[in-house]
Structures are given as structure tokens and as C-alpha cells.
Amino acid sequence: MKADLHRGAGTGRQFLLLFCVLLAACSATTTKEPGLTGLDRQQFLESIHVWSFTGRVALSDGKDGGSGSLEWRQDESALNIEFRGALGRGAWMLESTGDHAKLQTGKGDTFQSHDATYLVSRHVGWQVPMDALPYWVRGLAVPGSQAQIVSGEDGLPQSLSQLDWQISYDRWEADYEPVMPVRITASRGQYSLKLIVRSWDIAATF
Numbered sequence: 001m002k003a004d005l006h007r008g009a010g011t012g013r014q015f016l017l018l019f020c021v022l023l024a025a026c027s028a029t030t031t032k033e034p035g036l037t038g039l040d041r042q043q044f045l046e047s048i049h050v051w052s053f054t055g056r057v058a059l060s061d062g063k064d065g066g067s068g069s070l071e072w073r074q075d076e077s078a079l080n081i082e083f084r085g086a087l088g089r090g091a092w093m094l095e096s097t098g099d100h101a102k103l104q105t106g107k108g109d110t111f112q113s114h115d116a117t118y119l120v121s122r123h124v125g126w127q128v129p130m131d132a133l134p135y136w137v138r139g140l141a142v143p144g145s146q147a148q149i150v151s152g153e154d155g156l157p158q159s160l161s162q163l164d165w166q167i168s169y170d171r172w173e174a175d176y177e178p179v180m181p182v183r184i185t186a187s188r189g190q191y192s193l194k195l196i197v198r199s200w201d202i203a204a205t206f
Contacts, residue, residue: 036178037155044178045138048202049076053137055182055197057083059126062190066090070195074134079116083124092124127191129163136160136167137195138202139181164188176200 036044051074058067068085077098084091091106094116101116103123113119116130132142139157141147147162156179160167171183182197 038151041155041178042140045140045202050074051138052201053197054199055195057196058194060190060192061127072137079130079134090124094120094130096130126193127188128186128193129165132163132165136162136165136186137181137184137197139169173197173200176202178202 052072054069054071056067057070059065066085068083068090071082073080077096079094079096081094082091083093089106093104095102096116099114101113101119103111103119105111105123109123111119111123117128120126120128120130135142139160141149141160141162145162147160149157149161150159152158156172157169159169165186165188167184167186169181169184171181172179173182180197180200180202182200184195184197186193186195
């Protein structure tokens, strides 16, 4: 009888030990190492010349506003943006190579200029610096321009002030390497732009 109890206790201890080993193994496989932050993240993103994202954007000037879906593709200085407004209204496409830009509207009109910001402001109504957005949407400051960045304890930017604009990073997604922002608000005075990113194509994803 004592031998049976001893064997039972030994079996219980073996089961408990096996359970602890399995629990530790599961924790090891599901725990994710912190992504790149700070200067390491900046240098990595600056080395990636081809990237894209899709999402939704909403704009307001304090009185009027609008929203729609956005597809953004960047290849170094070459930019391609496709916008579709609610119910298909207000669609437009922008192609820019840095020194030349072309905007096509959903009505079939085509406008060209050396300044993408002018085209989008004049014919779409977006009062945003198009040459700065490729940096801001990735959580980076525009090089060569004074900026103030406030980072959290995780080393990721919480806010960025540059070119009279205030950019806040409300949510980051850790399923990308490096970690990427997926909720961004940019504002200047009464004008605001809110971006919700559905998917990033930067580098390897998990």
C-alpha cells in the first residue's frame, strides 16, 4: 500500500514537472522580442526604399471634411497614391517623381506640375505637405528640418512637431518589423488629417 502511494506521488510530481516544462515552452514560443526603436529603427527604415500601405483617411478643416480609402506606394522618390472617397466619389490618383507630378481625377481630368503639394491642394483640397508625409506616416521626422519628437518608454514616438504641424501616434502595431504606426493624427490649426493603416508592406512581417 505504501509502495502504491509512493508511486502515485512520484507520478504526480512527474506530471507537474512535465506541465511546467510545456508551459515554459509555450511561453518561449509566444513571447516576442522588442522590435527596433529609436535610432536603430530610423536607420533601418531609411535603408528601405520600396514600401507601401493601405488604409483609410479622414480630413477636416473645421467646417467641411471627407474620408475614403487610400493606397500609398513609394519607390525612393517615386510616389503613387490612389484615393477613393465614400461611395466611390472624389476618386483621384497622384504620380510623382520628385520634380514632376501628375494628378488624375475620377472625372477624367489630368493636371501636371513640378509640385505635388500644389496639385493636391489646388485640385483635391488637401492642405498637407506631400513631401513630408512619407516620413511622418512612418514615424520619422523630415531630414534637414527642425523637429521635436516625444517618445514613450518603449522608445517609439508619441508625438512629432515639425513644419508647424503636430503629429500624434495613437497606436503602433508590433506584428511588423520594425514596429509601425497604424493610427496617426496630423493637425495644423483647425485642419486635421486622421489615418488608420490597415496593412504595411515594409519588410518581413510575422
